[in-house]
Amino acid sequence: MAKIRGSIVVDIDKCKGCEVCRVSCPTGTIAMAKEVNHKGYFYAYPANPDLCIGCANCAMVCPDGVITVYKTKI
Amino acid sequence: MAEATGIKEIIKPENLVYKKTKIMTDNVLSYCPGCGHGTTHRILAEIIDEEGLQSQTIGICPVGCSVLLYNFLDIDWQEAAHGRAPALATAVKRLLPDRFVFTYQGDGDLAAIGTAETIHACNRGENILIIFINNGIYGMTGGQMAPTTLPGMKSSTSPYGRDVKLMGNPLKMTDIVATLPGTYYVTRQSVHTPANVRKTKKAMKKAVQYQKLNKGTCFVEIVSNCPSNWKMTPVESNKWMEENMLPYYPLGDLKVPAEETTQKTINPEKND
Ligand SMILES: Cc1ncc(C[n+]2csc(CCOP(=O)(O)OP(=O)(O)O)c2C)c(N)n1
Ligand code: SF4
Ligand code: SF4
Ligand code: SF4
Ligand SMILES: [Mg+2]
Numbered sequence: 275m276a277k278i279r280g281s282i283v284v285d286i287d288k289c290k291g292c293e294v295c296r297v298s299c300p301t302g303t304i305a306m307a308k309e310v311n312h313k314g315y316f317y318a319y320p321a322n323p324d325l326c327i328g329c330a331n332c333a334m335v336c337p338d339g340v341i342t343v344y345k346t347k348i
Numbered sequence: 349m350a351e352a353t354g355i356k357e358i359i360k361p362e363n364l365v366y367k368k369t370k371i372m373t374d375n376v377l378s379y380c381p382g383c384g385h386g387t388t389h390r391i392l393a394e395i396i397d398e399e400g401l402q403s404q405t406i407g408i409c410p411v412g413c414s415v416l417l418y419n420f421l422d423i424d425w426q427e428a429a430h431g432r433a434p435a436l437a438t439a440v441k442r443l444l445p446d447r448f449v450f451t452y453q454g455d456g457d458l459a460a461i462g463t464a465e466t467i468h469a470c471n472r473g474e475n476i477l478i479i480f481i482n483n484g485i486y487g488m489t490g491g492q493m494a495p496t497t498l499p500g501m502k503s504s505t506s507p508y509g510r511d512v513k514l515m516g517n518p519l520k521m522t523d524i525v526a527t528l529p530g531t532y533y534v535t536r537q538s539v540h541t542p543a544n545v546r547k548t549k550k551a552m553k554k555a556v557q558y559q560k561l562n563k564g565t566c567f568v569e570i571v572s573n574c575p576s577n578w579k580m581t582p583v584e585s586n587k588w589m590e591e592n593m594l595p596y597y598p599l600g601d602l603k604v605p606a607e608e609t610t611q612k613t614i615n616p617e618k619n620d
Contacts (some may be wrong), residue, residue: 292382327547331542343366
């Protein structure tokens with residue numbers, strides 16, 4: 275059966291580490307990095323990329339518009 | 349290993365479902381982490397893009413945290429003195445009636461120093477869209493009490509919480525302008541969850557489309573957060589907003605065009 279698979283790309287340099295995306299993700303794909311970006315923020319990244327369903331919830335709520343979302347059927 | 353290839357296969361132009369609109373410039377937003385100003389900008393930018401209005405839009409910037417808004421959306425702008433955006437928008441729209449003209453204002457700007465301009469523009473029914481970011485505080489200047497600050501809410505000028513006996517009641521500007529004959533569509537929304545972002549986009553898109561009808565002022569309030577001055581993390585601030593701001597400022601349409609109401613009665617299943 276075809277499975278929906280998604281993937282996100284976070285513009286790490288522009289992420290402000292607010293975590294709003296993390297709490298809005300229904301699948302637990304996103305976590306905050308243990309290291310900071312050049313602005314000093316613990317940036318968001320797809321820690322569990324296999325779980326992403328490409329629903330774009332994270333991108334909807336990102337105040338800085340730094341998330342790009344892809345989705346396909348595999 | 350297999351998964352890594354899988355992801356490469358997903359990240360392809362034909363699989364793109366969401367990308368920041370090009371109406372948003374590449375400038376880094378000047379807002380604190382998690383601030384609803386950025387989310388609201390993006391929604392507005394997407395609508396301007398989807399409606400093909402980039403070259404016909406003139407925005408009026410406020411004074412407040414969003415004073416630098418002209419750096420973030422690639423459209424034409426004017427900068428108003430504090431609270432005077434609806435007056436400037438009136439002039440711009442009357443001089444260039446074929447343009448889409450909107451103001452973007454905080455609660456200090458719109459509901460304190462600019463109360464008169466707001467009420468009179470709405471009462472005259474100027475053909476402009478007013479976007480009102482209500483975070484219950486003067487964000488830019490360090491978190492002073494605004495007319496919209498909730499009863500009991502702490503701010504730098506109400507450190508023990510707003511005492512309504514001493515400091516007056518919060519002002520519900522959106523409820524007031526909904527009663528004025530000049531307003532055509534009045535709604536209150538928020539941008540703190542994916543579902544609310546989607547609803548806000550629908551509502552704001554309607555407001556933008558209504559502007560083409562020349563039927564009066566559209567007014568969209570966004571109940572928003574100010575994590576920095578509320579002294580909370582962004583996630584905490586959104587939760588606090590939901591539990592405290594939304595009961596006082598309930599979300600939904602306050603005034604819908606009469607035409608829509610008739611349509612809704614004919615097609616009740618289309619209501620959501
Ligand atoms: C004439 C004038 N009076 C006062 C100020 C100081 N001032 C700058 S921003 C602001 C309040 C902004 O609050 P709000 O409109 O709620 O915007 P926010 O920063 O919360 O988004 C004030 C009082 C000013 N710049 N000009
Ligand atoms: S697209 Fe949906 S599932 Fe994927 S990371 Fe974003 S919120 Fe989570
Ligand atoms: S919502 Fe955006 S800015 Fe905030 S942590 Fe997620 S990616 Fe970063
Ligand atoms: S001070 Fe408040 S309103 Fe201003 S950018 Fe920071 S969080 Fe947003
Ligand atoms: Mg404010």
